[in-house]
Amino acid sequence: MIEVRPRTADDLPVLCEVLAAQAVASGYPIRWPWSGPTEEFIVRDGEEQAWTAFLDDEPDRPVGHISVVRVGR
Template identity: 35%
Template structure:
């Protein structure tokens, strides 16, 4: 397994992995009209993938405002610590403390972030609907103190 920067040639495989994650976990909640653009949010600084035997197992992105985004790991690759490894890559590339948002329905993500020392600093309602058809509750997190201060 290798973690490396995502290239334009990787985008189709990333979309395929995202489709599997969406079918299994409902992430993203609604399938985007343009999944390639969704995986490339505005202000993208970098994106990294975990890959094995030419299959994308995981993905993460970092935006210019130091927000971790589009983090996912395929169900077949879970339990191997890939999400933590992807977060470590982002922290190494970051110029300051990181932040992220996760839906309250994303219980595995909430557990991962809190177990890894991320601190919940607030919550807001999203513009999109959760499984119950209500505006989703988003938890806002910041990275553990002393992390995310390295430049590549």
């Protein structure tokens, strides 16, 4: 089962690892390695809310994240 809670700054190091680990296989992001700090790819300007996902069997290790960013109007 997947648990979701608000993302915290403490989640970012592992979320950066997760992004790097899946990038080659998934092709996301298209440009990899990312040209700047990976944290800046995960935490976007204009982000309104963000959450971190965990699996029940590893409740202290993030496996992904979700964010809501307002795009231009």
